[in-house]
Amino acid sequence: MGLISRMETVFKAKMNKVLNRMEDPRETLDYSYEKQLELLQNVKRGVAEVTTSKKRLQLQRAKLIQSNEKLEKQARDAVAANREDLARLALERKAALQQQVDGIDREIVELEKQEEKLIASEKRLSTKVEIFRTKKESIKAQYSAAEAQVKINESVTGISEEMADVGLALERAENKTEEMKARAEAIDELMEAGTLEDLTGGRDDIERELAKISTQSSVESELARLKAEAGKEPGKAKTPEEGKGPEEEKEV
């Protein structure tokens, strides 16, 4: 069923349910008003849901940006260590992460639009519900049951259409946030596990390699310092007077 047909069906069903419900048509006004208040509560919850989803995506984006900065630093370190292969790997992973960030940015924009529309819908419905409340009291006070029927039909028809529209907008927003939530949860789980391997491949190997290079280079520089303190030339054999055996030559 198409969206508009669905809306019309929902709206007519709501209207008929209200109009055919009570023996005294004036009672239908109170019933309709109750339903309106229920929907308003749902809309408020829906707006809160969209806002929560948006905040969650924003947090996730911040985490991904942090990971990106880390990869950038790794790439710099790798370049400094003359390891173009590692730098390339880090930059490839950074690009893959950037794609995730771009996707999240698009989703945030979409959620913001939905949030704005739902907030505006809530305000509109809220105003109409208040107007309806005033009208229903005036109808109940001024008209006999038979006379009230015409007035009631007018009011209920208009507000039922508004309710059907807001209800469907809420449903669409919920469906979208559900889809986004599922994707966000998958990324969250990967992040909590301390890795984004499924998105970017493991980073541990890069870190291990860089740590190895860093260890090697600090060992070499320490050794060079010690040798300098001892007044020895690297690779030069020690004299027997120094009370030591012949020194092994070391590759630096």
Added chain:
Amino acid sequence: MIIRIMGEGQYRASEALCDELNQIDNRIVALVAEGKTEEYRAELTKLISEIKERGEAVEAEEILESDIIVPPEDLSLEEAKDVFSGSGIFED
């Protein structure tokens, strides 16, 4: 004529504006039938912005039934096949 844009409230549109909207509506029907997603999306966006710019927003305090219901801007081509068929949403 009272037009509701789904999720965005109601607008009053003059007969002249409705005639122009009907032309866009007919173009959308053709584009949907041909499956031209981008062109369809552009025309639907145009239909909605024309209503907003040239129609008169109905005050929230008014409770009225609409003559025409226009779907939201993010309506997919698949969903549009149900809406924009035959003479479309505006009667020819």
